[in-house]
Amino acid sequence: MEITFYISGAVAILSTIMVITRFNIIHALLYLVVSFLALATVFFIMGAPFAAALEIIIYAGAIVVLIIFVIMMLNLKGEAIEQERKWLTPQVWIGPAILSFILLGELIYIIGIGNSGAAGLPSQLVDSKAVGKSLYGQYILGVELSGMLLMAGIVGAYHLGRQKKKVIHRFLEQIEE
């Protein structure tokens, strides 16, 4: 399990470097997904499979899709199709593809040796049952506060993201709040 940890860490660091040096934000998000997948592998090796699943579902799924939606809302111009054709060249996706295939080979290796003793799952496995009992036992106040935080996030995003509608009144022009 040592070598899988080192390979995943190297993939995470490399893809994060590629994230902060890209000029096109879609390329950066592609590398960001690979970075999250590599970190999920690290979590799995560390004996936290529930956190690894949450990392993939929420970070690499929901948050990245949310950022992509906002990018698509921001620049919808006429040259979008030409830009799309320009983006979809092999040199764009070959880097994330290679890093993702490294992670795939690592996953196949972990599953392949999974049931053979000490090289399989780590011994100090903290499964989701223990996490759930702790989350709804001694951390129940934190869970409720997280719910209030998410509610504040929904209300704040709705209030900030609303475009002010401009209506022409019969007598005077006003900006509707």
Added chain:
Amino acid sequence: MNEIQITQGLLLAGTLFMLGLIGVLIRRNIIFMLVCVEIMLNAAGLAFIVAGSKWAQPDGQVMFIFILTMAAAEVSVGLALILQIHHQLKTLDSDAASEMKG
């Protein structure tokens, strides 16, 4: 889980946090700065996971879930702010939003 891997995990978390901080400092696009803040939050979560793995306690993963919740709320509000900035200033340059005026 031996001591060496704990040290390497904390080093990985520190490296990722430093990369996110560098990204916040060197980029001027607001969306890039938001993404780099996500990287820094993720590195902090990795540190919690490593520490929870050392003592085999679920508290690290509980803290990771709280960080995840906070990151989700933060990215939604941040993206709404980016939409407003793009709507009002017609750019994503963070230096263009350097003046506070109502």
